[in-house]
Amino acid sequence: MIKFNKLYEHAAQRKGGEEALDALLITPLSAGTLAGIADDRWLSTLSRCVFQAGFNWKVVDKKWPDFEEVFGGFNTRRWMYMSDDDFERLMKDRRIIRNATKILSIRDNATLLYDLAQAHGSAAAFFSEWPAEDYVELLLLLKKRGSRLGGRSAQYFLRFMGKDAFILSRDVVAALIREGVVSGEPTSQRDLRAVQQAFNQWCQQSGRSLTHVSQVLAYTVGA
Numbered sequence: 584m585i586k587f588n589k590l591y592e593h594a595a596q597r598k599g600g601e602e603a604l605d606a607l608l609i610t611p612l613s614a615g616t617l618a619g620i621a622d623d624r625w626l627s628t629l630s631r632c633v634f635q636a637g638f639n640w641k642v643v644d645k646k647w648p649d650f651e652e653v654f655g656g657f658n659t660r661r662w663m664y665m666s667d668d669d670f671e672r673l674m675k676d677r678r679i680i681r682n683a684t685k686i687l688s689i690r691d692n693a694t695l696l697y698d699l700a701q702a703h704g705s706a707a708a709f710f711s712e713w714p715a716e717d718y719v720e721l722l723l724l725l726k727k728r729g730s731r732l733g734g735r736s737a738q739y740f741l742r743f744m745g746k747d748a749f750i751l752s753r754d755v756v757a758a759l760i761r762e763g764v765v766s767g768e769p770t771s772q773r774d775l776r777a778v779q780q781a782f783n784q785w786c787q788q789s790g791r792s793l794t795h796v797s798q799v800l801a802y803t804v805g806a
Contacts, residue, residue, distance in 0.1 A: 584762060584763070584764070584781060585643045585762050586788060587784075587785040587788040587789040587791075587796065587799075588788070588789070590690040590758075590803055591604075591789070594800075594803045597802060597803065604799070604802065607793055607798065608750075608794075608795050608799070609795075609798065610792070611746060611747040611792050611794045612744075612745030615711070617707060617710060617744070617745060618705070618712075619642055619653075619707065620707045621707070622696055622700055622705055622707060623657045624657075625707065626657040626658040626659050626662070626689070626696050627650075627651065627654075627656075628740055628743050629692050629729075630650070630651070630688070630689050630692065630750075631647060631743075632737075632739045632740040632743065633685050633689075633730075633731045633732070633736055634650075634680055634682070634685050636731065636735075643678075643680065646679060646680060649678035650678075650679050650737075651802065652678070653676055653678055655690070656787065657689075657693075659693045659696045659697045659700065659706070659775075660693075661690055662690055663690060663693040663694040663697050667688065670683075670686065670781050673686050685731065686701065687730070688730035688731045691730035695725075695728050695729045695730075710741070710744070712745055714781050715792065716786075718747070718748060718749065718779060718782075719776055719778065719779040721737075721741070722738065722775070723772065725740075735750060735751060735752070738750045738751060747792045747793045747794050748794060748797070749782055749794070749796065749797035750797055751768075751778070752801055754800070754801040754802075754805035755797055755800045755801050756768055758803050758804050759778060759781065759800070761804075762781070764778060764781040772782060780798070782796055
């Protein structure tokens, strides 16, 4: 498999040099900083990523302050008990995007985050302690126990929260195919674990995070 320094050189050439490339890279938050983020912020960002999936992100971003108001700050204990009356009221509220399955996902994902908090002290503690080298297993857990967290929704959620994360964007997948890591879109557990193994090797070679490696891969292909 190609060494990371070759990928980095390729990306740097495309972006105008190493300094220009490094300025584009997002550094994940430390475990300590992640652990200090309140659980309602995890539910808010998770819900936002669910609503963005398959929808215009700018529309969701513009409406999100209204979502925050309607959902009263996304308290996990409050919304894990979403009632039928709550649901009917939400489906009539023009301030938010009235997608029934996505609204119900807030209840299910609030339950997930609450359960994680009960087991680990806080949902933030759970996410902050999860090792980067087993990131794919975290994605599989979220898909299994959460709602509408397949595809890239969970990946964007973790990246937006500042967790060390790779995103299997079109450019990243193209780079992985080019380097022979996978032969197509990695959707099976076998392919996802092959991707994890490749990322782990590149992280070890470079001393960089999953986030940095993911972005460098993307910049070897796209803009």
